[in-house]
Amino acid sequence: MINRRSTLKSMALGAVSTLALAALGISSAQAENKELKIGFVGVTSGPAAAWGTSNVRSMQTRAAWINETGGVKIGNDTYKINIVTFDDQKDPKRAIAGMEKMAQEGVHYVVGPNVDDGAAAVRPVAEANGIIYFPYAFPKALYQKPASNAVLGMIANYQSGPAIYKYLKENKGVKKIAFVAANESDPLSQRDSGVEAAKALGLEVVAQNDTYQNDTRDFTPVLTPIVALKPDLLVLSGVAPANAPLLIRAARELGYEGLISTETAQDAKVLEEGAGEYANGFISVGGASTPEIASDAMKEFVARYTKMFGEYNDESNTKVYALEYIIETLKANPAAINDVAEFKKTMDTFSAPNPFLKGDAKLSYVGMTSFGQKRQLSVPMVVNEYKDGAFQTLFVGSVD
Amino acid sequence: MEQVIANGLYLGAQYALIALGLTLIFALMNVLNFAHGQMYVLGGFITYTVYGQLGLPFVVALLASGVTLAVIGALMEKFLFRTVIRRSHREESTMLLAAATAFFFDAVILLLFGEKQRGVPKIVKGVFNEAGIIMPYDRMVVGVLAIVFIAAFVLYMQYSRVGRAMRALAQDRVAAQLMGVRVDRYSMIGFAMGAMLAGVVGGLLVTITGVNSGIGGPISIKAFLMVMIGGAGVVGGAIAGGFILGMMESVGLTVLREYGDITYLVIFAALMVFLSIRPNGLMGKPWG
Numbered sequence: 265m266i267n268r269r270s271t272l273k274s275m276a277l278g279a280v281s282t283l284a285l286a287a288l289g290i291s292s293a294q295a296e297n298k299e300l301k302i303g304f305v306g307v308t309s310g311p312a313a314a315w316g317t318s319n320v321r322s323m324q325t326r327a328a329w330i331n332e333t334g335g336v337k338i339g340n341d342t343y344k345i346n347i348v349t350f351d352d353q354k355d356p357k358r359a360i361a362g363m364e365k366m367a368q369e370g371v372h373y374v375v376g377p378n379v380d381d382g383a384a385a386v387r388p389v390a391e392a393n394g395i396i397y398f399p400y401a402f403p404k405a406l407y408q409k410p411a412s413n414a415v416l417g418m419i420a421n422y423q424s425g426p427a428i429y430k431y432l433k434e435n436k437g438v439k440k441i442a443f444v445a446a447n448e449s450d451p452l453s454q455r456d457s458g459v460e461a462a463k464a465l466g467l468e469v470v471a472q473n474d475t476y477q478n479d480t481r482d483f484t485p486v487l488t489p490i491v492a493l494k495p496d497l498l499v500l501s502g503v504a505p506a507n508a509p510l511l512i513r514a515a516r517e518l519g520y521e522g523l524i525s526t527e528t529a530q531d532a533k534v535l536e537e538g539a540g541e542y543a544n545g546f547i548s549v550g551g552a553s554t555p556e557i558a559s560d561a562m563k564e565f566v567a568r569y570t571k572m573f574g575e576y577n578d579e580s581n582t583k584v585y586a587l588e589y590i591i592e593t594l595k596a597n598p599a600a601i602n603d604v605a606e607f608k609k610t611m612d613t614f615s616a617p618n619p620f621l622k623g624d625a626k627l628s629y630v631g632m633t634s635f636g637q638k639r640q641l642s643v644p645m646v647v648n649e650y651k652d653g654a655f656q657t658l659f660v661g662s663v664d
Numbered sequence: 665m666e667q668v669i670a671n672g673l674y675l676g677a678q679y680a681l682i683a684l685g686l687t688l689i690f691a692l693m694n695v696l697n698f699a700h701g702q703m704y705v706l707g708g709f710i711t712y713t714v715y716g717q718l719g720l721p722f723v724v725a726l727l728a729s730g731v732t733l734a735v736i737g738a739l740m741e742k743f744l745f746r747t748v749i750r751r752s753h754r755e756e757s758t759m760l761l762a763a764a765t766a767f768f769f770d771a772v773i774l775l776l777f778g779e780k781q782r783g784v785p786k787i788v789k790g791v792f793n794e795a796g797i798i799m800p801y802d803r804m805v806v807g808v809l810a811i812v813f814i815a816a817f818v819l820y821m822q823y824s825r826v827g828r829a830m831r832a833l834a835q836d837r838v839a840a841q842l843m844g845v846r847v848d849r850y851s852m853i854g855f856a857m858g859a860m861l862a863g864v865v866g867g868l869l870v871t872i873t874g875v876n877s878g879i880g881g882p883i884s885i886k887a888f889l890m891v892m893i894g895g896a897g898v899v900g901g902a903i904a905g906g907f908i909l910g911m912m913e914s915v916g917l918t919v920l921r922e923y924g925d926i927t928y929l930v931i932f933a934a935l936m937v938f939l940s941i942r943p944n945g946l947m948g949k950p951w952g
Binding site for chain 1: 668671675678774778779780783793800872876877878881882913914
């Protein structure tokens, strides 16, 4: 006889069985597809949001692409990539909290932070918890011994600056140079090394103390005295993409006719909207998307990024690389998946095809000249010139 | 030196317009609207979308910015600030609410408009270059428009029925209520006007400085600085504060440039000394 009690019992048994079957299903799915967590700690809000957002979106685009094609095979296992993100709001204290979160989640490879003080702040946490991190920050102490867990994710200004100044001196007749920087640690340190490089090349530095608040909206008062000095080259040291078009426009409107350059990555659309034709001739450092050098894979990456987020960011031409390096290095040595010491060993000899460039370019770790050990991603040092809404490659350099 | 003065006057006109809305809301409701900068940013993005993306006339875009922000301001007053003021006896409750709305707007703006700096085509091309002064024509237009808006605002506050009611509210809320002024209605209109001013100036300046999602906070801080110099809640004070700050920036960035970025250090130090002497700013009490 079916009574209320037996009905409830049957329902409870049914629910338990369903849950058990579901759990079995999940665990078998997990067995088929392991998860590889890669972290991101950087700035995705506030005035510098563009730096970190282009980072994290590049990672998410590439991860989605890999996952869509079945995941990545490392050793005998296939992994789905899971990007774990943390917005440090450009605050070193939050960057530390972010790195601690990564440690708690068992993440061993983290992209970021985006700025000098954040990258320096997370070092003890990363070293204590066996995390390799890929900052977009330039202090050499992060990459020189005894430090060993940080890997510079891009070309440093002290590597690209001298190359750009030399090129402009030899090809454009630059003799007098002026620097202007935001009053923050990254731009100021970039300015100082830029001044040093310019002096070493025999250029006359006519302005090197001019700075501005990073939240400045009108740069006319800042640039008025500099333009009066008539430099041949105005260097916007460490300029944020949001400020570059405003500085360019103010300089041109004040009648400045010389060259303008920076060693940071910029976005063509931002320059076009903010400075229009005034931005023509502006020189910056890019990555891998100019038509001259971009491979089909890079073009597909740009298309996928645009589809995912509505609009591409040219800063991602450089930031596409970090995740690729992590994955390819793990593929080269699967033991590194939970052991960063193995990763470090592999870095010394690692080499793989660069999927984002035409030809037979390679991914490899560099930095021997600058840091005395291989603690830098070899990304192409593409020096671009902006022209009518797009970047054109001026020259391509490399770092050893 | 002519160029430095011209830069200072232009910056001053722009700053004064930014500070007006903030001081109006403070005068009427004793609310420090931390979201003022975010309202400015939203106004900038609306003009960017209407003028820069949809290609509609700039005037239409400016109207859209003003009207949208006015509606947002009215809704904020009616459903948020009015409720909190009525229920809370602690003044800091409105400050916390304002700070929360600032964070909320920051997040929404970032989601809606993205992380990139945005700009629109110039409204007037060409550069004035005579008598040692270089000034792009679009800045001159914006500077003149800012002065026209400021004058219209002052006249409206002085001679219109709504303006008189709002001034009465600012002088003595209880007395105004006893004299038949509908406090809720005029508080809402005042908040809407303050927000509208932020939206209009955001729309106006997007043609010069562009806009990005992260600049709301710094804009608010600069507006507070101007209001502190001129005297909180005083229209004339906000205008004076704007021009003083603009001129100090322009002169400081030229005279002190050899010493690095100490202009704002000097401005803040001067402000501390000034406030210790005149804690109510230049013009003292609201609508005095």
